[in-house]
Amino acid sequence: MKRLLTSTALIAALAMPAIAQDYTPDPNAQPGGAITITYKDDVATLDPAIGYDWQNWSMIKSIFDGLMDYIPGTTELRPGLAESYEISEDGLTYTFKLRDGVTFHNGREMTAEDVKYSLDRVTDPETQSPGAGFFGAIEGYDAAASGEAEGLSGVKVIDNQTVEITLTRPDATFLHVMALNFASVVPQEAVEAAGGDFGKEPVGTGAFKLGEWTIGQRLVFEKFEDHWREGVPYLDQITFEVGQEPIVALLRLQNGEVDVPGDGIPPAKFVEVMNDPAQAERVVEGGQLHTGYITINTQMPPFDDVKVRQAVNMAINKDRIIQIINGRAVPANQPLPPSMPGYTENYEGYQYDIEAAKALLAEAGHPDGFETELFVMNTDPNPRIAQAIQQDLKQIGIDASIQSLAQANVIAAGGEKEQAPMIWSGGMAWIADFPDPSNFYGPILGCAGAVPGGWNWSWYCNEELDAMAAEADSMADPEQAEERLGKWSDVYMKVMEDAPWVPVFNEQRYTMKSERMGGDDALYVDPVSIPVNYDYVYVTEQ
Amino acid sequence: MAAYVFRRLIVSVLILLGVSFITFFLLYALPADPVRQIAGRSATAQTVENIRQQLGLDQPLLVQYWRYLTGLVQGDLGRSYLQRTDVGTLIAARLPASLLLMAGAIGCELVLGLTMGVIAALKRGTATDQSLMIASFVGVSAPQFVVGLLLLYVFAVQLGWFPIGGYGTWAHLVLPSLTLGIMGSGWYSRMMRSSMVDVLRADYIRTARAKGLTRRRVILRHALPNAILPVIAMIGIDIGIFMGGIVVVESVFGWPGIGQLAWQAIQRVDIPIIMGVTLVSACAIVLGNLLADLVTPLIDPRIKLR
Numbered sequence: 001m002k003r004l005l006t007s008t009a010l011i012a013a014l015a016m017p018a019i020a021q022d023y024t025p026d027p028n029a030q031p032g033g034a035i036t037i038t039y040k041d042d043v044a045t046l047d048p049a050i051g052y053d054w055q056n057w058s059m060i061k062s063i064f065d066g067l068m069d070y071i072p073g074t075t076e077l078r079p080g081l082a083e084s085y086e087i088s089e090d091g092l093t094y095t096f097k098l099r100d101g102v103t104f105h106n107g108r109e110m111t112a113e114d115v116k117y118s119l120d121r122v123t124d125p126e127t128q129s130p131g132a133g134f135f136g137a138i139e140g141y142d143a144a145a146s147g148e149a150e151g152l153s154g155v156k157v158i159d160n161q162t163v164e165i166t167l168t169r170p171d172a173t174f175l176h177v178m179a180l181n182f183a184s185v186v187p188q189e190a191v192e193a194a195g196g197d198f199g200k201e202p203v204g205t206g207a208f209k210l211g212e213w214t215i216g217q218r219l220v221f222e223k224f225e226d227h228w229r230e231g232v233p234y235l236d237q238i239t240f241e242v243g244q245e246p247i248v249a250l251l252r253l254q255n256g257e258v259d260v261p262g263d264g265i266p267p268a269k270f271v272e273v274m275n276d277p278a279q280a281e282r283v284v285e286g287g288q289l290h291t292g293y294i295t296i297n298t299q300m301p302p303f304d305d306v307k308v309r310q311a312v313n314m315a316i317n318k319d320r321i322i323q324i325i326n327g328r329a330v331p332a333n334q335p336l337p338p339s340m341p342g343y344t345e346n347y348e349g350y351q352y353d354i355e356a357a358k359a360l361l362a363e364a365g366h367p368d369g370f371e372t373e374l375f376v377m378n379t380d381p382n383p384r385i386a387q388a389i390q391q392d393l394k395q396i397g398i399d400a401s402i403q404s405l406a407q408a409n410v411i412a413a414g415g416e417k418e419q420a421p422m423i424w425s426g427g428m429a430w431i432a433d434f435p436d437p438s439n440f441y442g443p444i445l446g447c448a449g450a451v452p453g454g455w456n457w458s459w460y461c462n463e464e465l466d467a468m469a470a471e472a473d474s475m476a477d478p479e480q481a482e483e484r485l486g487k488w489s490d491v492y493m494k495v496m497e498d499a500p501w502v503p504v505f506n507e508q509r510y511t512m513k514s515e516r517m518g519g520d521d522a523l524y525v526d527p528v529s530i531p532v533n534y535d536y537v538y539v540t541e542q
Numbered sequence: 543m544a545a546y547v548f549r550r551l552i553v554s555v556l557i558l559l560g561v562s563f564i565t566f567f568l569l570y571a572l573p574a575d576p577v578r579q580i581a582g583r584s585a586t587a588q589t590v591e592n593i594r595q596q597l598g599l600d601q602p603l604l605v606q607y608w609r610y611l612t613g614l615v616q617g618d619l620g621r622s623y624l625q626r627t628d629v630g631t632l633i634a635a636r637l638p639a640s641l642l643l644m645a646g647a648i649g650c651e652l653v654l655g656l657t658m659g660v661i662a663a664l665k666r667g668t669a670t671d672q673s674l675m676i677a678s679f680v681g682v683s684a685p686q687f688v689v690g691l692l693l694l695y696v697f698a699v700q701l702g703w704f705p706i707g708g709y710g711t712w713a714h715l716v717l718p719s720l721t722l723g724i725m726g727s728g729w730y731s732r733m734m735r736s737s738m739v740d741v742l743r744a745d746y747i748r749t750a751r752a753k754g755l756t757r758r759r760v761i762l763r764h765a766l767p768n769a770i771l772p773v774i775a776m777i778g779i780d781i782g783i784f785m786g787g788i789v790v791v792e793s794v795f796g797w798p799g800i801g802q803l804a805w806q807a808i809q810r811v812d813i814p815i816i817m818g819v820t821l822v823s824a825c826a827i828v829l830g831n832l833l834a835d836l837v838t839p840l841i842d843p844r845i846k847l848r
Contacts, residue, residue: 042625126596216635243802
């Protein structure tokens with residue numbers, strides 16, 4: 001259930017009011033051509049209410065549109081199917097004005113009714129959408145989600161082109177929520193005609209429509225000629241071949257048969273590819289909204305003592321851990337990744353200092369250290385990283401035995417209150433759903449996540465911070481954006497004082513492409529479309 | 543004969559029932575909560591509970607198993623948790639590819655294995671015999687993942703004789719069939735060799751020779767048909783072995799069969815698909831063994847089915 005959202009920076013831009021400059025079309029782009037993208041796994045579904053993995057996320061983005069969208073290659077919001085919007089003074093009412101002449105792939109014109117239907121559908125318990133919870137701020141959500149009411153009372157159709165959405169609380173992230181795939185506009189008749197298989201027969205307003213889907217073999221996307229955005233997409237066709245091992249995909253890329261290996265460069269081949277100038281040249285590197293961390297269970301002695309947790313923070317040699325993964329990351333000193341708005345620039349974090357760590361541990365009453373356990377997921381490179389952590393801890397006298405388990409078992413252990421003293425998050429680390437600092441708090445550091453089966457594996461619950469977080473998220477006025485980010489920065493700095501985590505690194509993302517692929521590098525590490533932004537890339541030779 | 547088949551079919555149903563029971567309880571005893579897998583981590587507790595109820599996963603395990611069985615007898619294998627599609631449809635879409643691959647593999651192992659076995663038997667005790675038997679030993683022992691990648695690298699990437707994985711033409715079929723067939727060919731060559739050695743010692747071969755038949759005629763007309771039959775009877779059992787092999791081979795070659803489906807489902811803890819593929823494979827194994835038993839008396843009249 002991993003959702004990747006990445007960013008190449010542009011922090012300042014996001015801090016500004018939502019509507020910024022739109023995308024400038026690439027003057028070299030030429031329409032036409034077809035590309036091939038490979039994946040190891042089948043595409044699970046193309047239903048925007050259901051799809052929630054990094055593979056189908058960008059595919060769904062190309063078939064569907066929501067009211068809001070992001071400028072290609074950035075984390076900046078721009079209007080999508082909404083031409084414009086207004087936010088009421090109290091921040092509770094959003095009025096979206098829809099674009100004229102938007103048609104679905106089935107030829108019918110999209111109207112405000114479709115927007116309402118789509119939001120009602122995604123929050124309907126019958127739909128079983130994993131994203132339903134994102135719409136919790138809309139009035140009537142509780143009644144709709146529990147099945148007591150039909151549809152959301154807070155979503156009203158004013159006329160054919162106008163939708164009004166009322167919230168129960170101001171929510172600064174609401175426009176991001178409307179840009180999530182879960183908020184995509186779908187035509188009711190097509191959903192009903194598909195009879196539960198809409199995910200295999202998707203109909204949207206997006207730049208591409210589904211041409212062919214041979215289960216287990218390939219999906220073909222074809223250019224939607226009547227797409228509302230002028231000149232988009234450039235490509236006539238995209239073929240997604242599934243069932244291809246990443247290593248096989250790389251061989252085929254080298255052979256000129258594949259344009260983008262969707263699963264990226266296989267770790268075993270990474271060094272080889274990067275050391276070959278001809279190949280390295282075709283690799284685009286970018287940041288992503290990811291942090292790898294060690295959770296320290298704040299409820300389990302001796303980790304209930306903040307000094308012990310701080311000592312652990314000082315004992316970890318992050319540079320050495322990054323070497324283990326061939327340098328595919330940058331060291332982290334706080335929960336937020338550097339490309340996330342709200343990241344605290346001038347914070348130094350806990351420096352690697354064995355002596356200081358030992359002193360702190362002695363101060364806490366453990367001059368000779370203690371024994372503990374470190375849980376880790378059992379796939380490479382995580383056990384190797386755990387060993388490095390184990391050696392680091394040994395330096396300050398902490399004797400950690402490694403529990404290397406299947407992913408599900410580690411998640412289950414983390415979700416139990418006094419089960420796992422420490423967990424290395426590798427393979428299960430948090431990746432943001434949308435580029436906003438709030439997305440790194442609630443489930444993984446807030447009190448709401450410190451429940452059985454939750455994701456707050458540190459069992460860290462600071463009610464004061466919860467209140468600060470809630471306050472920050474109620475600052476919905478674009479004017480307050482700067483202030484809000486400052487507040488979030490404070491929240492994470494306070495988290496670091498309490499040291500429930502050791503932030504270890506932020507993974508970088510690498511996309512490899514064939515020689516003929518054109519378009520700005522940012523499109524190949526697009527924060528919201530992985531591996532690439534299908535609507536805007538083009539080919540230089542066909 | 544009919545009574546025997548009937549009895550075997552009854553037993554087969556019981557075996558399948560047992561397989562379904564064990565698989566079901568093993569899968570649901572996993573600590574991985576399928577609902578959390580579906581809901582993702584941004585889901586609220588309410589969303590998680592809703593989904594649990596919708597899927598009936600809040601019911602006791604025995605109730606869930608009973609529901610699964612009642613669906614099963616109506617031919618309903620359930621719906622995939624993550625793909626939200628009928629499992630039967632997914633398996634049906636992929637089964638032909640797996641059957642084709644198995645047919646290819648059987649072809650490969652028979653041609654390779656029988657040829658090697660016959661040559662080894664005829665050259666018994668020579669260096670040829672020994673090197674063939676070492677080769678067969680290597681074939682049996684080599685992990686299919688490695689063999690597959692090796693063949694792919696040499697014949698597809700370096701030499702360019704075959705496509706690099708995928709599905710569609712006869713050329714696509716060669717390397718995966720070979721990978722899957724190499725292991726079997728090791729077994730077959732050993733069986734064929736010993737069977738042939740036995741037959742060559744038999745009285746009727748001496749008689750044939752004494753009649754003055756040419757060596758070629760003795761081998762092709764008298765020895766080979768008798769030696770080959772007991773070996774052929776093993777094909778049914780192979781189906782079971784292949785069921786394990788296709789999971790690996792289909793993944794390496796991007797072959798869109800049920801092995802690949804199973805592999806992906808296991809990684810994503812998509813229990814209905816794992817159940818479905820397990821049952822279909824169990825069916826194939828049970829039927830394969832039944833077939834092997836039925837074929838044996840046709841080949842050797844001394845064996846009677848009771």
